[in-house]
Amino acid sequence: MKRLSKIPSAGLIAAVLAVAVALPFVVSGYYVQFASKAMLVGMLALSLNLVVGYGGLVSLCHAAFFGFGGYMLAFMTPEDGGASLWLSLPTALLVVAAVALVIGALSLRTRGIYFIMVTLAFGEMLFYLFHDTKIAGGSDGMYIYFKPELVVGGRNLLDLESARTFYFVALALLAGAAVLVKELVGSPFGRALAAARDNERRALSLGFPVFRVRLTAFVVSGVIAGMAGFFSASQFGFVAPQMLGWHLSATILVMVVLGGMGSIIGPVVGAFALIGLEEVLKTSFEHWKLIKGLVIIALVFLLPGGLRQLATLLMPERVDASATPAKPRSDEAPANV
Amino acid sequence: MSEILLKATALEKRYGGLKAVSGVSVDVHRDEVHAVIGPNGAGKSTLINLLSGDVAPTSGAMMMGERDITHLSPNLRALAGVGRSYQKTTIFRDSTVFENVRLAAQAHGGSPLRMVGTAERDGNVNARAAAAVEEAGLSHRSGTVAKFMSHGEQRQLEIAMVLATEPRVILLDEPLAGMGHAEAQRMIALIGRLKDGRGVLIVEHDMDAVFALADRLTVMVDGRPIASGSPEHVRNLPAVRAAYLGHDDEIEAGAAA
Missing domain, CATH: 3.40.50.300 (P-loop containing nucleotide triphosphate hydrolases)
Structure with a gap:
């Protein structure tokens, strides 16, 4: 498929990783935390891209999985200490998988604009479930006073209170998610997913169970998002309904489109760019949101292939067909009935 | 009969x-x-x-x-x-001839939805795809991106895809x-x-x-x-x-x- 991203040279990956590993030893604690947050949001954008970029399914409820992951940690953290990662993380991911399975099984029966609407409706339902009921502190949200612990033989192996440790956990999670998605996209499963995106009718007539393929991708993507949410909640020690609202869902979608749907790392770059842009504008302007909007519009007009296109402009020898934006799925009606 | x-x-x-x-x-x-x-x-x-x-x-x-x-x-x-072709050519235009046919062969292989390992790794699928490409007379076009071929060749490709589903x-x-x-x-x-x-x-x-x-x-x-x-x-x-x-x-x- 055309969206098979060109594998960046091993040197580039090594350089980025080296900088990432060295970073927490160089910059101040504030930026270490900022980078951790950005990596988790990057992981969220990366997970959404599996569905949007490779599946051709524009989902507007992705924050729900992120938020659910966070709320699960809040539910499972005791009053007097940290939750056990051994128990809380798998439980949280299982619950998120179940939620994604139900939402996916219902919404994937629709197509195109209807899929967008149905996922939006599900996202809103979950938002109001947490916002308007008392199950999790309503609109005030919930505090998580203790970080989850990874206890082996009475010792906590992972001190998530340490910003530096947390940073490396976030880095490992992001890298793991990137490897997982890369593996999936290049596998026969990934090819079937892309085939269904490019031409659903043809994929079916070749014998692919399109619904099951999409549902699997939807759940995998949801679980990665849930994992990011779980650790995000842990980082901030707080969950609120905004974490699963459509506003965040839309923001992640912007990150994906901004970074470029054609690659695995593109959405991560998009997430970094958007969060970084916010950070810079916030400190410089009063009406920074207005300027942020203008910058995004300008970027979309100037770089229709996403930020990734910037790399191909700067390094023309790496130009490849995969930099073109994903085109919407064409559902062709049966001709001449 | x-x-x-x-x-x-x-x-x-x-x-x-x-x-x-x-x-x-x-x-x-x-x-x-x-x-x-x-x-x-x-x-x-x-x-x-x-x-x-x-x-x-x-x-x-x-x-x-x-x-x-x-x-x-x-x-x-x-x-x-049951394999079929469509009245309107229905192929994956941005993929090569071989990838189109390989995908069709994959759907009928032993593990059509395997999630680990690259798709090209499956020798059996590749062999069946190559055979279908040859039977449809497109061996010389195997590496060509489908959209760059003539209408007639695209229809041949569609037949090759059908053939690969055996x-x-x-x-x-x-x-x-x-x-x-x-x-x-x-x-x-x-x-x-x-x-x-x-x-x-x-x-x-x-x-x-x-x-x-x-x-x-x-x-x-x-x-x-x-x-x-x-x-x-x-x-x-x-x-x-x-x-x-x-x-x-x-x-x-x-x-x-």
Whole structure:
């Protein structure tokens, strides 16, 4: 498929990783935390891209999985200490998988604009479930006073209170998610997913169970998002309904489109760019949101292939067909009935 | 008589009050090309869509050998051995010829949805894809991105994709539509080879091609079959001539061919 991203040279990956590993030893604690947050949001954008970029399914409820992951940690953290990662993380991911399975099984029966609407409706339902009921502190949200612990033989192996440790956990999670998605996209499963995106009718007539393929991708993507949410909640020690609202869902979608749907790392770059842009504008302007909007519009007009296109402009020898934006799925009606 | 591969009985498809197809019973035999002809709106494409599962019948039954496939979805029918091409070329335009065909072969391999390891790793799938590319006469185009090929080659590619799914019955919906003479001749020769060990059902307007290829002919008018049999037999039926009034020349031309 055309969206098979060109594998960046091993040197580039090594350089980025080296900088990432060295970073927490160089910059101040504030930026270490900022980078951790950005990596988790990057992981969220990366997970959404599996569905949007490779599946051709524009989902507007992705924050729900992120938020659910966070709320699960809040539910499972005791009053007097940290939750056990051994128990809380798998439980949280299982619950998120179940939620994604139900939402996916219902919404994937629709197509195109209807899929967008149905996922939006599900996202809103979950938002109001947490916002308007008392199950999790309503609109005030919930505090998580203790970080989850990874206890082996009475010792906590992972001190998530340490910003530096947390940073490396976030880095490992992001890298793991990137490897997982890369593996999936290049596998026969990934090819079937892309085939269904490019031409659903043809994929079916070749014998692919399109619904099951999409549902699997939807759940995998949801679980990665849930994992990011779980650790995000842990980082901030707080969950609120905004974490699963459509506003965040839309923001992640912007990150994906901004970074470029054609690659695995593109959405991560998009997430970094958007969060970084916010950070810079916030400190410089009063009406920074207005300027942020203008910058995004300008970027979309100037770089229709996403930020990734910037790399191909700067390094023309790496130009490849995969930099073109994903085109919407064409559902062709049966001709001449 | 040769083995019956696909058998449809009393198929009917209603859209509201309109009977697009009604009372159609057709079968496809091994080593045979069965052509379905008829004027526009006769329900030929609907018939193919019913046989492939793209459209669900209002009533009637379809069997692949001993297996009832009436209620199978298109992807399960493909796995049951029914392959099809579309009237409008339906390929993955941005992929190479080989990747298009490999994907088709993958759907019918041992682990079509394996999630680890690259897709190209499966030697068995690659081999079947290469064989299908060769059978469709596209070996020299294997590495070409589909959208850069001519219309005729794209249709050949579609046939290669169908072949890679290892079908026992192939349904072809106007495979010659929009082709120039030379391209059409090449396609006719290819279709003639397809029936070897398989069954082919073809809907086609080009009467030269139909009479060159068909072992058996069914004529449909207004959603119903009005005649069926050998080309010689059907050609001389008064009812067929009446239905083709104004198209008489076409049938004569086909007969002469």
